[in-house]
Amino acid sequence: HFHAAVGAVRSAVCVFWSRGDGVPCAVYSESRCQGIRWEQVGNIPAAGYAHWKGQVLTAEELNVLYEGIKLNKVNHYDYILTGYSRDTSFLEMVVDIIQELKKANPSLVYVCDPVMGDHGAMYVPENLLPVYKNKVVPLADILTPNQFEAELLTGKKINTEKDGVEVMDLLHKMGPDTVVLTSTDLPSKNGDQFLVALGSQKIVKPDGTNSSQKICIDIPKVDAVFVGTGDLFAAMLLAWTHHHPNDLKTACEKTVSVMHHVIKRTITHARELAGPGNRPSPAQLELRMVQSKADIENPATVVEAKVL
Ligand code: ADP
Ligand code: ZN
Structure with a gap:
C-alpha cells in the first residue's frame, strides 16, 4: 500500500508507503559512492525524504480541476510541464487534457520529463x-x-556516444523535436568527475529537408545526492528553450550553468552547516533556490557544449 504525494512547496514529488499493517516503513542505506540512497522495498523505492505526507490526486480530481479552468475560460497555455506520476489512469487523463489544450493553442509546447527510474531500476509501476x-x-x-x-x-542500451545519438533519433521518431538525455554514464573526456548529458534538436533546413543539431555537455559531478534537481533541469530547459527556441546548444549551456550555480551554492552551504569531516544531511542539502534567483535569471555560462 502506498501513496504518492505532490509537495506543494516546490513541486518535488515524494513517495510514502506503508506495510499491510499500516506501519510506515522506509529503509535506506549508505551505499555506492553517493551518500544516502533509498533501498527498494518490494517494487517501491523512495525519493530522498524520510517522511511523506499529503494526498494523492486522482485522475478524476485532476479532471475536475481542469473542468474549472475551462469554465473560467483560462485554458490557454503556452507551455505544459509534467513530471513524476505513478498511476496509468492519471497519466492518461494528463494526455487527454494536453490534447485538448493543444487544440485551444496549437503552438503549445509540452515538456515531458518521463520519470520512471534511474540506474537500472524502475521506481514507478x-x-x-x-x-x-x-x-x-x-x-x-x-x-x-x-x-x-x-x-x-526505445528498448536500446546506451554504451557509447553513438548509441546515445541513435536513441535520441529513435525518440525523435516517436514524437518530440527536442530531446535531452539529462545524465548518462558515458565516459567524459574530462575524466570521471564529470557526467555527460546529450541533446538533439530537429531542424528543418531552408530546402525543406530535416536534419538535427546534436550536442554533448560535461557536467561537473558533486559528491552528494540532491532532491529536485531533475525538476529544476526540466524547468530550466523549458525556460531557456523559450528564449532560444532554435538553439539547443545555448539553451543547454544556460540550463546546465544554472544547475551548476544552484548546486554549488547548495553544497557550499550544506558543508558549512555539517561542519568539517561530516556528510551533509538531506535537510542540509535542500536546494538553495531563492538564494540563487539572480543566477537562475541570468546565469554566467560556466560550461560549453560540444556540437557533435
Ligand atoms: P535524472 O536522474 O533524471 O537525470 P538528476 O536529478 O539525477 O535527474 O539529474 C538532473 C540534473 O541535475 C543533472 O543533469 C545535473 O545537471 C544535476 N545534478 C544532479 N545531481 C548532481 C550531482 N551530484 N552533481 C552534479 N550535478 C548534479
Ligand atoms: Zn529525472
Missing part, C-alpha cells in the same frame, strides 16, 4: 512504460529522460 511510449511521448515537444528512461522508451 511497470505498466506506466507503455502509456509513456504509446501516448505521452508522441504528444511531447521536449523530452528530458535520463539514460535509463531513454533506454526503456
Whole structure:
C-alpha cells in the first residue's frame, strides 16, 4: 500500500508507503559512492525524504480541476510541464487534457520529463512504460529522460556516444523535436568527475529537408545526492528553450550553468552547516533556490557544449 504525494512547496514529488499493517516503513542505506540512497522495498523505492505526507490526486480530481479552468475560460497555455506520476489512469487523463489544450493553442509546447527510474531500476509501476511510449511521448515537444528512461522508451542500451545519438533519433521518431538525455554514464573526456548529458534538436533546413543539431555537455559531478534537481533541469530547459527556441546548444549551456550555480551554492552551504569531516544531511542539502534567483535569471555560462 502506498501513496504518492505532490509537495506543494516546490513541486518535488515524494513517495510514502506503508506495510499491510499500516506501519510506515522506509529503509535506506549508505551505499555506492553517493551518500544516502533509498533501498527498494518490494517494487517501491523512495525519493530522498524520510517522511511523506499529503494526498494523492486522482485522475478524476485532476479532471475536475481542469473542468474549472475551462469554465473560467483560462485554458490557454503556452507551455505544459509534467513530471513524476505513478498511476496509468492519471497519466492518461494528463494526455487527454494536453490534447485538448493543444487544440485551444496549437503552438503549445509540452515538456515531458518521463520519470520512471534511474540506474537500472524502475521506481514507478511497470505498466506506466507503455502509456509513456504509446501516448505521452508522441504528444511531447521536449523530452528530458535520463539514460535509463531513454533506454526503456526505445528498448536500446546506451554504451557509447553513438548509441546515445541513435536513441535520441529513435525518440525523435516517436514524437518530440527536442530531446535531452539529462545524465548518462558515458565516459567524459574530462575524466570521471564529470557526467555527460546529450541533446538533439530537429531542424528543418531552408530546402525543406530535416536534419538535427546534436550536442554533448560535461557536467561537473558533486559528491552528494540532491532532491529536485531533475525538476529544476526540466524547468530550466523549458525556460531557456523559450528564449532560444532554435538553439539547443545555448539553451543547454544556460540550463546546465544554472544547475551548476544552484548546486554549488547548495553544497557550499550544506558543508558549512555539517561542519568539517561530516556528510551533509538531506535537510542540509535542500536546494538553495531563492538564494540563487539572480543566477537562475541570468546565469554566467560556466560550461560549453560540444556540437557533435
Ligand atoms: P535524472 O536522474 O533524471 O537525470 P538528476 O536529478 O539525477 O535527474 O539529474 C538532473 C540534473 O541535475 C543533472 O543533469 C545535473 O545537471 C544535476 N545534478 C544532479 N545531481 C548532481 C550531482 N551530484 N552533481 C552534479 N550535478 C548534479
Ligand atoms: Zn529525472
